[in-house]
Structures are given as structure tokens and as C-alpha cells.
Amino acid sequence: MSELLQVKNLYTKFHTEDGVVPAVNGISFNLKRGESLGIVGESGCGKSVACLSIMRLIGHPGQVNAEIMQLEETDLFSLSEKKMRHIRGNEMAFIFQEPMTSLNPVFTIGFQLQEAIRLHQGLNKQDSQDKSIEMLKIVGIPRAEKVFSEYPHALSGGMRQRAMIAMALSCEPKILFADEPTTALDVTIQAQILELMRDLKERVNTSIVFISHDLGVISEMVDRVIVMYCGMIVEDTNIRTLIKNPKHPYTVGLINSKPRIDVDIDKLNSIPGAVPNPLNMPKGCPYHPRCNQVMDICREKIPEKERINEGHGVTCWLFSEQGGKIKS
Amino acid sequence: MSSFFSKLFRNPFKWGPTNGNNNEAVLTPGKIIWKRFRRNKVAMIGSVILLILIVLAILAPVLTSYERDAINLRMQEEPPSSEHLFGTDRQGRDLLTRNLYGGRISLTVGLVASSLQMVIGVVMGSLAGYYGRWLDTVIMRITDMVISFPFLALAITAAAILGPSIYNTMLIIGLLSWTETCRLVRGQFLSIKQMEYIEAAKSIGASEFRLIWRHMMPNALAPILISATLIMATAILVEAALSYLGLGVQPPIPSWGNILEPARSMTVLMNMWWLWLPPGFLIFISVLSINLVGDGLRDALDPRLKN
Numbered sequence: 128m129s130e131l132l133q134v135k136n137l138y139t140k141f142h143t144e145d146g147v148v149p150a151v152n153g154i155s156f157n158l159k160r161g162e163s164l165g166i167v168g169e170s171g172c173g174k175s176v177a178c179l180s181i182m183r184l185i186g187h188p189g190q191v192n193a194e195i196m197q198l199e200e201t202d203l204f205s206l207s208e209k210k211m212r213h214i215r216g217n218e219m220a221f222i223f224q225e226p227m228t229s230l231n232p233v234f235t236i237g238f239q240l241q242e243a244i245r246l247h248q249g250l251n252k253q254d255s256q257d258k259s260i261e262m263l264k265i266v267g268i269p270r271a272e273k274v275f276s277e278y279p280h281a282l283s284g285g286m287r288q289r290a291m292i293a294m295a296l297s298c299e300p301k302i303l304f305a306d307e308p309t310t311a312l313d314v315t316i317q318a319q320i321l322e323l324m325r326d327l328k329e330r331v332n333t334s335i336v337f338i339s340h341d342l343g344v345i346s347e348m349v350d351r352v353i354v355m356y357c358g359m360i361v362e363d364t365n366i367r368t369l370i371k372n373p374k375h376p377y378t379v380g381l382i383n384s385k386p387r388i389d390v391d392i393d394k395l396n397s398i399p400g401a402v403p404n405p406l407n408m409p410k411g412c413p414y415h416p417r418c419n420q421v422m423d424i425c426r427e428k429i430p431e432k433e434r435i436n437e438g439h440g441v442t443c444w445l446f447s448e449q450g451g452k453i454k455s
Numbered sequence: 456m457s458s459f460f461s462k463l464f465r466n467p468f469k470w471g472p473t474n475g476n477n478n479e480a481v482l483t484p485g486k487i488i489w490k491r492f493r494r495n496k497v498a499m500i501g502s503v504i505l506l507i508l509i510v511l512a513i514l515a516p517v518l519t520s521y522e523r524d525a526i527n528l529r530m531q532e533e534p535p536s537s538e539h540l541f542g543t544d545r546q547g548r549d550l551l552t553r554n555l556y557g558g559r560i561s562l563t564v565g566l567v568a569s570s571l572q573m574v575i576g577v578v579m580g581s582l583a584g585y586y587g588r589w590l591d592t593v594i595m596r597i598t599d600m601v602i603s604f605p606f607l608a609l610a611i612t613a614a615a616i617l618g619p620s621i622y623n624t625m626l627i628i629g630l631l632s633w634t635e636t637c638r639l640v641r642g643q644f645l646s647i648k649q650m651e652y653i654e655a656a657k658s659i660g661a662s663e664f665r666l667i668w669r670h671m672m673p674n675a676l677a678p679i680l681i682s683a684t685l686i687m688a689t690a691i692l693v694e695a696a697l698s699y700l701g702l703g704v705q706p707p708i709p710s711w712g713n714i715l716e717p718a719r720s721m722t723v724l725m726n727m728w729w730l731w732l733p734p735g736f737l738i739f740i741s742v743l744s745i746n747l748v749g750d751g752l753r754d755a756l757d758p759r760l761k762n
Contacts (some may be wrong), residue, residue: 146668182658183656184657187588212660212661212662213660214660215657215658215659215660216658216659216660217660220658220659221658222653223651223654223655223658228650228651228652229651229652229654229655230652230655231652231653231655231670231674232484232652232655232672232674233673233674233676234673240530242656242659242661246659246660246661247660252537278482278483278484281482293654293658294659302615404458430706
């Protein structure tokens, strides 16, 4: 079996006082070993929640359901909490968006780095220390021995994100979830961090799931992309096809709203309207109120995923036989 | 003193590097706090006074040649003299001796009672804050119930029922005053739980126990420490009040509170100042110095006052 991670029909709901908020609505995808997958979509479309659900980090009042959620042969969904803890950090790691707050201010960088190593690899003090200093060197932190005993407040944002990456990769996980790891950094640091992650991915042979709303960043980093809208996957394909030949009206809208360096315009394109309130989802396709090619059936029924090409799936009535018939 | 405080605040889980000699410049939180605390004159005076009181209590057998409970009926209620520096009480016991030994009891009762309430408060508060939901509701309602009784009235009643003794005094103070710490810790935990570094710790596979004690507790330590000092001052006061009323520490064991007991009579209050002035002053100065230390800690630990 070549699939590293299999997810089928993942649902995550939050039971709030105002009602049930469906954050992820039945997404399915597979990830191969060494592959890098991008997840794009606007804020609140469920990309982070989907990844946290896979790592089973969604606590009360969230509720996760999935038909299949499998890491190689291990069923993540039914695994005991104790075994799950062993997978977290060891086989799946997570890099958070905000490096300034993702490190515990009362511990040294070294302590936090060693924690994962000692929890999972059973190394002794000296070995885990050597290993974490080595990791700091690998992620390009100068004076690694000194930084090892520094507290997070002494480090800049880029340095902290490097330390976070070192921490995430210290146990050589099979999958690395990176939740907008460069959003909080300025562009030059962002380029450095992306370069570093690409480089490390080759070295450690880790699969990366890269969450971002920045198509530019995504296109540099990944082989395959999932576009999410309102907790659903609307399009999934490889990155070249997505940029050159997007199918779903939402993806088309996203690509068109990217500023282009070769065209001089006064006003950036945007998709009209706003993301619907998750407590009050429109009937039918969640994108239909904003869609410029809306049809009658879109207002009535949620479309099914259609394979329009090898490795290119779109969830839209425009590309399904049933929808096409109604249109013609 | 310096090493005491830096030990107190040094990150107990820190694994320092053993290789390289370039780590002396690292500014640990303990060093920063100690630097700021040392700059605070009033707090330093408070801690010096407190230290003197503690040393006096510890060295009591060395500082006086009299036995703690030795009665001398020929020397009743003598005013201070070269023989008895603080005078004698109704049974002719040397009051300097009793005040020194009383300090042992009063400070110990304060320490034990406040430690007890800390343990209860921290455990209950962290459970309520971390797990939330029904456990939070149950613990908070218990807290509300304990708080809604007038403290001193309940303490006196409990002392009367359980019978007055040192241990009951500690127990009563501890069991009745944990609510403040509990609420404080719960509030801290509610906010720390939302921090991204807790999520990050979870994502590397830390257990719940580890999350609570290793990752969250050190972050909540500052306010807990401040409140602990202030509560210790209160505990000393409550012990004095109970003992003064005859419901706390029982003679012949001296405590500052029960040395004060004769001052309930008007003649003693008007004519024999040496019976009540020294213990009263000791209670006052110890509570004041603890409060000064607490205030100093608050200033040193509050990152918003950083300058």
C-alpha cells in the first residue's frame, strides 16, 4: 500500500451554544509517502480544523467523525488516547502559524526541543541534548549551543519558527502539518523558511501537508492542492493544473484575485459576497450565492465530486452529467 | 538570600547544556525577577525583617537561658528588667522566651496553613480550569458555598467543635481559605489553556498530566506565589485571633496570639504593657513584612511593569 495517509468522509462539528457549527463537511483525500499536499481556502473554511482533526487535537466542544482515517495500517480514529500520544510528535507533527506564541515562555528552547525527543525516542539526557543541538544547526540557527539554553523571548520570529520546525522534525515524522507557517513572518524570512522546509523535506523524507491561503506560497511548496470552501473540498488537482486550468468557479475566482506583476490594473479582482455563516448555510452548493455561473440545481442540491481528468476532481454541478443535462 | 530566591524561581525543569561555556549570558526569568525584586527597597526591607524574625524563632533556645514553660511564682507579672528583658507573665514565665518560641508556632502555623490551602486551591483550581465542563461547575459551586460563610464566624465555630489545638488551627485555616487560590488558578488556567504553546505541547504528544504540571503550572506560578504570600499573612492574623480568643493554640504552648490573651482584661491593658505590646508588635511587623514581600513579588513578576 503506497498511501501514507487515507482520509475518507471526515466530519468535524462544534457544538456551540448557538447551534452546531459544521467546520469540516465530509472531506476525503489521500497522501503518499514523500508527497507534499497543499490545502488552500479562505479563513474559516476548515483547513486547520481538518488537520487538527486528523491529529485528534480537537477537544470539547468539537466532535470528529470519519469513515476512514488511517495512517499506513493504523486506524487513527479508533486508536486509544495513549497510543495516539505516541503518534503525535513522533509520526505526525504540527507547525503552528504563530511562532511568537507557540513556544512556552517559561522554558528554554533546549527544554522544549528535547521534550519530543525524550518522550518518543527514549534517549538519555546527553544524547537528546546532542540531538537537539544538531537539529538547531540543521534548521540554520547560528550559535546553536547558546540558543539551546536561551528562552523564547530572546529569539526573533524567524528564529522561533526555525526552532519550531526543528522541534517538529526532531523525531523524523512521516507527516508534517504546517499551518500557515510563514504567515506571521515578513517576506524575506518567509522565503528562507520555505526554502528550509523544502530542503528538509528531501532530507528527512517527510510528507508535508501545507496549509495556506497564499497561492504563491502554495505553488512553490507542493505537488498537489486541495481547495476548500465551507468545510468541503471543491477542487483537487496538481499544482500546475490548478494555476493554468482551474475548473471550479471558486478556484477561478481565487486565481483571478491574485495580483499579477505583468498586468497594470487599478483595482484587484475579488469574489463578490462573503463566506456564509456556518450556522446558517445556504441550501444546495455552499458557494452558489457567490457563484457567477449559478444554475437552478445549485440552489437545491449539494454537488458530488466528479473526476474530470486523471487526478483532477471538482465538486460542482457544471461538470457533472446531471448538472450538465439540466443546463443544456 | 540571592541564591535562595534564584533557586526558588529557577526553572526546576531546565536541563542546562553541559557542553560549551558560553551560556552564562542567558537571562533566565529567575534572574530578571530577582533583579527587579532587588531594586525594590521596600520589599527588600520587608524580606530582611521577615528573615530576622525567622532566624530569631529558629535560634530561640540559643538566645534565651530560660525554659519555655518554666513557672516562677515568685516573679509574677514583673515589668522588664535586666533579668527578664520583656518582663514576666502571670505564671512568672519569661516573656522574651515565650515571644521567641511563640514566633516558631505562629510562623509555622501560618506556613503550614497557607501551604495546605495552596495545595487544595491549586489542585481544585487547575482541575476546574483545565477540564472545565461539569467538573468546573461542581468545584466552583463548592467554592461559592465556602465563600458565602463569614470566615471568622465559621472558623470560631469549627474550632469550638473540633477542640482547640495547633493542628486543628492549621486545618481550619487551610480548609476555609483555599477558595481564593482556587479561583485564581482556575482563571489562570482558563486563559493559559487557550495559548498556542499548549496546543503545540499537545501536538508533540505530551500527556494531560504533563500538560497541566509541566507546561501550564509554571506559567500560572507568578500570581499563585503572590497570593500565597498574602494568604500567609492572613493565616498568621487568623491564628492570632483564634488563639487570642482561646480557640487556637493552647497554653502552655506559646503563640503570639495566646500570649496576647491576658490583654482581654482592662487592668492588664492599662497597666502591664509588657504583657501585650511585644507579641502585638511581632504580629504586626511579621504580617507587614510578608505583605511587603508579596507586593514586591507582584511588582517583580508582573511583566506589564517591566522597565
